[in-house]
Amino acid sequence: MILKWVYRGAVVMETRTEAVDLVGDDAAINLARAALFAALVGAFAYVSFPFPFSPAPVTLQVLGVFLAGILLGPVWGGVALSFYLVAGALGAPVFSGGSAGLGTLLAEPTLGYLWSYPIAAALVGGIVHRGTTLRNPREIGVATLVGAMVAGTVVIYTFGVIGMAVVLSLTLPEAFLQGAVVFLPAEAAKIVAAIGILRSDAIAAA
Amino acid sequence: MIELSGVTCRYGPGGDRRAGGTDPGDGDTRAGETRNGTTAGEGGVLAVDDVTLSIDDGEFVVIAGANGSGKTTLVRTFNGLVRPTTGTVAVNGRSVEEDLVAAREAVGMVFQDPRDQLVAATIGADVAFGPENLGLPREEIDRRVQAALAAVNLSGREDDRIATLSGGERERVAIAGALAMEPDHLVCDEPFTGLDEPARRSVLDRVRTLHGDGTGIVIVTHDLRDVFPLADRIVGLSNGRVVVDGPPERAVASLPGIDVRVPARYPPDTGADETGRSKP
Amino acid sequence: MTLSYVPDDTLAHRLDPRSKLLFQVGFAAAAYAYTTPRGLVVLTAVAAAVLGLAGGGPRSLWSYRFALPFLLVAPLVAGATLGDPWFRTDRAFETSLASYRVLLVLAVAAAYVRSTPVRDSRAAIQRTVPGRAGVVLGVGVALVFRFLPLLTHDLRTTREAIAARGGDRLPVHVRMRLVATAGINRAFERADRLGVALSARCFAWNPTLPPLAFGRLDGVVLAVSVGLLVVAVV
Numbered sequence: 001m002i003l004k005w006v007y008r009g010a011v012v013m014e015t016r017t018e019a020v021d022l023v024g025d026d027a028a029i030n031l032a033r034a035a036l037f038a039a040l041v042g043a044f045a046y047v048s049f050p051f052p053f054s055p056a057p058v059t060l061q062v063l064g065v066f067l068a069g070i071l072l073g074p075v076w077g078g079v080a081l082s083f084y085l086v087a088g089a090l091g092a093p094v095f096s097g098g099s100a101g102l103g104t105l106l107a108e109p110t111l112g113y114l115w116s117y118p119i120a121a122a123l124v125g126g127i128v129h130r131g132t133t134l135r136n137p138r139e140i141g142v143a144t145l146v147g148a149m150v151a152g153t154v155v156i157y158t159f160g161v162i163g164m165a166v167v168l169s170l171t172l173p174e175a176f177l178q179g180a181v182v183f184l185p186a187e188a189a190k191i192v193a194a195i196g197i198l199r200s201d202a203i204a205a206a
Numbered sequence: 207m208i209e210l211s212g213v214t215c216r217y218g219p220g221g222d223r224r225a226g227g228t229d230p231g232d233g234d235t236r237a238g239e240t241r242n243g244t245t246a247g248e249g250g251v252l253a254v255d256d257v258t259l260s261i262d263d264g265e266f267v268v269i270a271g272a273n274g275s276g277k278t279t280l281v282r283t284f285n286g287l288v289r290p291t292t293g294t295v296a297v298n299g300r301s302v303e304e305d306l307v308a309a310r311e312a313v314g315m316v317f318q319d320p321r322d323q324l325v326a327a328t329i330g331a332d333v334a335f336g337p338e339n340l341g342l343p344r345e346e347i348d349r350r351v352q353a354a355l356a357a358v359n360l361s362g363r364e365d366d367r368i369a370t371l372s373g374g375e376r377e378r379v380a381i382a383g384a385l386a387m388e389p390d391h392l393v394c395d396e397p398f399t400g401l402d403e404p405a406r407r408s409v410l411d412r413v414r415t416l417h418g419d420g421t422g423i424v425i426v427t428h429d430l431r432d433v434f435p436l437a438d439r440i441v442g443l444s445n446g447r448v449v450v451d452g453p454p455e456r457a458v459a460s461l462p463g464i465d466v467r468v469p470a471r472y473p474p475d476t477g478a479d480e481t482g483r484s485k486p
Numbered sequence: 487m488t489l490s491y492v493p494d495d496t497l498a499h500r501l502d503p504r505s506k507l508l509f510q511v512g513f514a515a516a517a518y519a520y521t522t523p524r525g526l527v528v529l530t531a532v533a534a535a536v537l538g539l540a541g542g543g544p545r546s547l548w549s550y551r552f553a554l555p556f557l558l559v560a561p562l563v564a565g566a567t568l569g570d571p572w573f574r575t576d577r578a579f580e581t582s583l584a585s586y587r588v589l590l591v592l593a594v595a596a597a598y599v600r601s602t603p604v605r606d607s608r609a610a611i612q613r614t615v616p617g618r619a620g621v622v623l624g625v626g627v628a629l630v631f632r633f634l635p636l637l638t639h640d641l642r643t644t645r646e647a648i649a650a651r652g653g654d655r656l657p658v659h660v661r662m663r664l665v666a667t668a669g670i671n672r673a674f675e676r677a678d679r680l681g682v683a684l685s686a687r688c689f690a691w692n693p694t695l696p697p698l699a700f701g702r703l704d705g706v707v708l709a710v711s712v713g714l715l716v717v718a719v720v
Contacts, residue, residue: 020307020340021691023621025287028689029681031622035629036637036677040669042630043637047645047665049658063666071670079622086623087630090607091599093488094634097552100489102507103595106514107588109556168560169521169584178556178563193662200663203670287682307688315686322676323683327604327631331696339690344697365493369635383687 034076037068038083041117042094051186058186059096062156065117066149066194069124071203073134078122085114109179112163116156124152137198145198149191157184208261208284208313208391213293215254215279215446253279254290255446263390266423268433270450270466271443277426280443281393284424285313298390311340314384318396320376329355329371329379330364336387354382357419358412374405378412391422398432406432429467434458442466489549489596491603498540498601502700503610505707506598509536512714514591519718521583526590533593540597550592557585604631609696618691625689629680637673644668 023031041064048057069077088094089102096110105111127148129135137145157180165175197203253276261267271277282288283295286302286309295302295309302309317323326332333354337347355361358378371379377397384392394413398406410432417423417436425433430440440457442450450460461468493499498506513536517529537546565578605628612624644665648654653661 018341018692020688022306023684023689023691025681025685028684029678031626032629032681032684033674033677035626036633036673036680038626039630039633039637040673042634043641043669044666046638047641049662051658060662060666063662067666067670079626083623083626083630086611087627090611090627091489091491091602091604092627092631092634093490093549094630097549098488099549099552101592101595101599102510103514103592104550106510106595107517107591108550108553109560109588110553164556167584167588168556168564169581170560170564174563178559189659190662192659193666196659196663197667197670200667203667203674282682285686287685310686310688317679317683317686319679321636322679325625325632325680325684325687326628331605331628336687338693338696339688341690341692341694344694347694368632387688 030072030076031079034072034080035083037064037072037077037080038087039094040064041068041081041084042088042092045094045096045098051189058183058189060190061096061117062153062187063190063194065121065156066124066152066190067197069121069126069148069152070128070137070145070194070198072121072125073129073132074122074125075132077125078118081118081121084117088114107167109164109167110160111167113156113160115163116159119159120152120155123155124148127151137203140198142195142199145195146191149194153184153187153191207263207298208259209296210257210259210280210283211294211296213254213257213259213280213283213290213295214252215276215283215288216250216252216291218250253446254283256293257446257448259441259448259451261391261422261424264417264420264422266417266436266438267425268430268437268440268454269424269426269443270428270430270440270461272428272466275443276446277443278395279446281315281395281424281426284391284393285310285315287315307340311387312390313393314387314389314391315393316377316380316384316395316397318399320373320380323380324368324376324383327367327369328364329360329366329368329382332368332379333364333382333386336383340387350386350388351382354385357385357416358382359408372405373401374408377401377405377409381409381412385416385421389421391424392416393424393426395426396428397425398427398429410436427466430461431467431469434469489546489599492541492600493603494541494601496539496541496601497703498536498597500701500703501601501707502698502704503598503602503606504614504698504700505704505711506602507610508711509707509714510591510594510598512711512718513594515718516714517587517591521587523583526583526586529587529590533590537593537597540601542596542600546596546600547589547593549596550589553588553592557588560585604628605696606698609698612695613698621691621693625684633676633680636676637669640672641665641669 041061044060044064048059051058065081068080072080084094085105088100089105091100093100095104095114105114128140128144161172161175161180164170164179165172168175170178257280269277269281279288283290284297286306289303297309297312300308324332325335330351333351334347337350351364352361355363358381360375360378360382368376368379381392397409401409413423414436427433434454437454439452440450440454441448442457442461450457458468513532520529537543561578561582564581565573565575567574608624608628611627612620614620615623648661648664653664
């Protein structure tokens with residue numbers, strides 16, 4: 001009886017300051033999905049694919065950004081990538097090569113790419129769903145999907161190139177040469193992969 | 207005391223996962239229900255069909271049924287995780303609909319696969335999650351964490367990382383997380399799935415002790431072998447309906463008919479008047 | 487070797503996460519403002535001391551190796567010019583300093599990561615970001631830490647399964663699609679179970695905040711951080 005006893009005796013000392021304000025069940029699931037998607041984008045950092053002409057192995061992180069916007073929508077997609085950045089800044093090994101730390105967001109050459117992720121996810125989601133109410137991804141035309149992801153890519157590389165120029169004291173053309181040219185073909189492959197994912201019946205969530 | 211009256215749960219056709227609230231969650235009800243459940247006339251799926259049931263404080267109840275029999279959906283109405291399409295659920299005399307917080311405090315729930323329900327990096331932080339949500343003062347939270355960890359034999363392990371634990375330890379942490387809410391009833395949904403024999407025994411041993419200390423226990427399972435000797439009562443479900451309700455030795459006669467695994471030493475009793483059916 | 491929290495009792499471990507975060511911002515600002523040989527010498531000493539006080543060392547920087555190609559190539563890209571004189575050493579030197587500056591900021595960040603458990607970081611968020619945003623961010627970030635290893639494992643398993651069935655010969659976008667699809671499905675399955683578990687545990691907008699202790703030493707770190715910010719801006 002000991003456990004119960006202590007329990008009942010302690011009821012007296014409970015002093016709740018205010019009524020419990022429950023997070024709604026749907027919001028809890030949305031939050032869980034955003035957090036798991038953020039973790040998935042982090043896990044994508046560990047899966048690299050050798051790619052022709054690319055000096056560094058290509059990871060699926062940008063694909064994760066696109067799909068966050070498309071599958072979670074502009075709001076929760078943006079939230080997911082914000083979770084990703086904050087978790088990485090606070091020590092979760094989710095940045096490239098399993099690195100972490102606020103320094104990555106403050107001084108690392110690729111910081112512009114990272115800062116752009118929440119914005120790009122929200123943008124892709126906003127274009128695909130034409131607002132914050134989610135549409136079934138299967139009912140969205142390929143042209144819209146490609147257009148949204150191309151817009152997302154433009155945002156990511158604009159932020160990325162400017163960031164690299166600032167961090168390394170390079171001119172914009174120099175930064176573009178070093179940080180963008182060789183990676184762009186891989187982005188095309190990710191867009192193709194994303195269309196394939198959304199057009200197939202493979203995603204149970206869609 | 208949990209009281210269900212005429213509870214029916216129907217899921218919409220398709221069951222859009224993005225909608226969140228409609229999805230019952232585990233494989234027991236998602237895939238299974240669509241295949242095996244009774245399909246309702248007006249579209250959608252009938253997971254729980256007109257169940258009236260009451261569970262007393264301190265009672266050890268086993269809810270048994272095959273995959274897709276609706277048992278997960280049924281227990282999720284106890285604390286408002288699933289809202290019945292029709293019928294009412296009350297915990298300690300209060301409607302779950304009206305006081306969700308009270309229902310969720312009184313009915314602690316542990317789900318299949320503890321990996322997907324632990325929220326923190328360390329044991330102590332995880333067990334504290336529930337009491338923190340209740341807005342309790344820090345000293346009270348700490349006291350509850352200690353008591354809950356003691357109840358599952360994990361005292362002094364607060365700082366251990368969840369990622370390093372064995373399956374049985376994770377299951378016990380999940381139980382501690384529910385106990386820290388100081389529930390009247392502890393509901394465990396398929397607690398032994400994926401555990402090896404020693405882990406099953408240690409979880410079972412903890413559950414038995416908790417029951418001895420006065421906590422009501424509800425075990426949801428399709429495999430009665432471990433819990434059969436402990437149960438005060440067995441409720442058998444088939445296609446969302448209660449088909450058996452009674453003490454184990456009486457209920458066993460009807461169990462093979464609902465496709466659950468029973469212990470070998472309880473062969474089906476063919477005694478004519480010992481079927482223990484709750485409904486004629 | 488991944489950079490991560492290491493339980494210890496160093497000076498850095500005893501500090502409040504909020505003062506450690508502000509210090510990183512101050513340090514980075516100073517590093518941007520004083521990217522001169524003299525400034526970088528001083529900042530190198532500070533960074534080395536900070537990392538040492540957290541029980542770390544040069545090895546803590548190993549996880550940042552993926553930034554190295556950028557840092558090494560940048561001075562060459564900056565120095566190269568089309569036409570006479572083909573290579574401008576002044577531009578290359580400027581970018582070399584900038585590259586070095588990156589390492590210093592990363593070293594200070596490594597000190598935070600090494601000395602701060604997730605629980606403290608979550609507490610720092612929930613005590614800094616007000617209201618529901620703080621709850622969402624705090625819990626979301628804690629969940630990223632918790633589920634990253636599980637999802638990494640899921641992806642690895644998928645990749646091995648694909649390779650075992652000769653999938654290595656497939657075009658790269660097909661392999662990307664297969665891995666991503668499996669990852670997303672696993673993530674959604676886990677998320678749906680997790681969401682229900684959160685609700686069952688009374689997930690609330692107004693929880694008791696995790697404890698943090700702001701000590702005297704934190705006052706000192708705070709003052710230094712503000713000082714660095716002021717020096718950087720003025």
